[in-house]
Amino acid sequence: MQTKSNIDIAQQRQQAKLGMTVALGALVATGLLSRMQGTWTQGARTLHLCSGVALVGFSYWHLTLYQQNARMRGHSA
Template identity: 50%
Template sequence: MADAIAKPASVRRERLLRNRSLAKTGMAVSMGALVLTGFLRGRNAGLAHVVAGVALLGLSYWHHTLYTNDPVKRPG
């Protein structure tokens, strides 16, 4: 918590924007892996499909948390 307070607003904003970009990229990659493994056959493909789905869920949650209580937006 003290780390967030000590940093200037511009540094926090850059970090937030970078994390948002990483979350979106991760979601796109995991969605692509989910589609690809959906077409494949075999035990390993099924396991990879489940892993890609769980990754998509985790990245979606991370993406969601980056936009809640957004300090970048100003009310009004």
């Protein structure tokens, strides 16, 4: 049986994975569209940069959720 803490961590992991998926999708889409057009528009460049930063942020959040679980068990990740 999972405790409230485990359920909360599992939900946060799912949210982090969803955030990574959306950010990666936006990153790939803006990269492909700009490559097809041959030039960067200001909006596409800004969205591409923000998507990359968001991907790094969501990845870090996801990593810390797993390290927190390892620390509870007494392991180091």
